[in-house]
Each structure stands twice: as structure tokens, then as C-alpha cells.
Amino acid sequence: MLELQDVHTHYGLSHVLQGISLKVGPGEVVGLFGRNGVGKTTVIKTIAGWVRPSSGSMRFDGTDMTGAAPEQVCRHGIGLVPEDRRIFPGLTVEENLKLGLLQVPRRSRAASRGKLDEIYQRFPRLAERRRQMGTTLSGGEQQMLAMARVLAGAPKLLLIDEPTEGLAPMIVDELFELMAGLARDGIPIVLVEQNVQRAIALTQRYYLIERGQVTAQGESANAAHRADLLEKLSV
Numbered sequence: 001m002l003e004l005q006d007v008h009t010h011y012g013l014s015h016v017l018q019g020i021s022l023k024v025g026p027g028e029v030v031g032l033f034g035r036n037g038v039g040k041t042t043v044i045k046t047i048a049g050w051v052r053p054s055s056g057s058m059r060f061d062g063t064d065m066t067g068a069a070p071e072q073v074c075r076h077g078i079g080l081v082p083e084d085r086r087i088f089p090g091l092t093v094e095e096n097l098k099l100g101l102l103q104v105p106r107r108s109r110a111a112s113r114g115k116l117d118e119i120y121q122r123f124p125r126l127a128e129r130r131r132q133m134g135t136t137l138s139g140g141e142q143q144m145l146a147m148a149r150v151l152a153g154a155p156k157l158l159l160i161d162e163p164t165e166g167l168a169p170m171i172v173d174e175l176f177e178l179m180a181g182l183a184r185d186g187i188p189i190v191l192v193e194q195n196v197q198r199a200i201a202l203t204q205r206y207y208l209i210e211r212g213q214v215t216a217q218g219e220s221a222n223a224a225h226r227a228d229l230l231e232k233l234s235v
Ligand SMILES: Nc1ncnc2c1ncn2[C@@H]1O[C@H](COP(=O)(O)OP(=O)(O)OP(=O)(O)O)[C@@H](O)[C@H]1O
Pocket: 011, 014, 016, 034, 035, 036, 037, 038, 039, 040, 041, 042, 043
């Protein structure tokens, strides 16, 4: 479904991604793990078109998307939930979600309402707070809103970057439960998450990134692969 081949990305003279190749199949949840600063967010941003690769290729759903702009990537069905959440200030929870709904052009009023109801069922906390300003939500709730807004655009693949960073344990549990729900529903996800022990249980496969390269990959259910990953990350 998504395939990156030998992707190199630079920030100026800094050669951050040094030949990343990875695949995500239909319905697959794939983890990108690694220490701080190794390039995980840059992989996500490169897929989303926020950063242009200097070489290599990317295919999504049978289309060559190498170097595509963020809006094209988004239109092709890749939804990004960024690390900093980007909740629109001055808009309520529902207004934030309605902006997400606009991602799908020509959706009928009834279909939009249906989608919103579906989102509120998945995220009951957002339903309770639908009239509250988005930026007044707790960090964890803002993370839910960021996810829900992307889901309103009916993405074919989700990129989720560090969703639980800095959040209280209880809300972290809720977020993992929500992501498990998305996984059960067959929504493919690329997940960057520092909490590897929890995240590994959610993913089917993983890539370990070190210094801008994939240095290990494996099946999450394979005990030896898991042990190898946790050992390499010393967790
Ligand atoms: N806009 C930028 N300009 C220059 N260098 C950058 C930029 N963004 C990131 N970097 C550098 O690129 C490297 C990879 O950063 P990236 O954020 O992709 O890593 P990461 O693995 O996601 O780390 P973290 O877990 O800390 O977010 C780091 O050395 C970082 O300092």
C-alpha cells in the first residue's frame, strides 16, 4: 500500500534520512522506533510531503507520490496526526472536526452528519466537549481531537507521531485503546511512539531507525524479534 525506497532527506547540509526503505500493507500497523533525534519524525514528514526527499521514491496505493506536496498526499488519503496536534485556536471541538470533514469534497450533509456521529461514538470525550474551545481541552483530549479531525477526512492510511508524549498515564491508556480500535477496524497506521513496550503490542511489524537508517525490522509478535528490539533500545 505504501512503499518507500531508498529515501534520503536533508535539512540544508544535514543528511538526516540516509536511505530509508519501508512498506506498509493494507490494514497493517507499523511502528517506527528509535532514540531521540534519529529521524523518525522526518520519515513521517517526508511521507506526508512536509519535507521533500532529496532522492529515493515513494509509492502509495499504486501511485508514484515521490516529492508530492502535502495537500496532494492528503488528497490521496494519507492523514497526518502531527506531534504538535495543531488544534485551531478560536474554534470549538465540533468546528475543528468540521474542518476535517471538508477534506472529503462533495460529501452530502447527511453523510457528514453520519461521519460526525461515528466520530463521537469512537471518541465519547469529544462528544461531551463538542461546544468547548479545542485549545481548552487537556493535552490528551487535544490528541484525541487531532486524531478525530484526521479521521473525519476518511484517510486510507494514518501517520501518528508521538501521540502520548508528555501525557498522564490514564489518558495514555485511553489513547492506546483508541488506536487499538482503529487497528481492529483495519485502518493502516504508521506509528512513532517512544513507549515501545506498549506500542509493540499494537503493531504487526516494526522498523528500528538509527542515525537515519533502518538497522533492524521484524514481526512484533515474534518473541525473538521483540527481545532484539527492546535490547537494542535498552528498554
Ligand atoms: N527543520 C529542521 N532543520 C534542521 N534540522 C532538523 C529539523 N528537524 C529536525 N532536524 C534534525 O534532524 C534530526 C532528526 O530529527 P527528527 O525529529 O526526525 O528525529 P526523531 O527521531 O523524530 O526525534 P524525536 O524523537 O526527538 O522527535 C535531528 O538531529 C534534528 O535535530
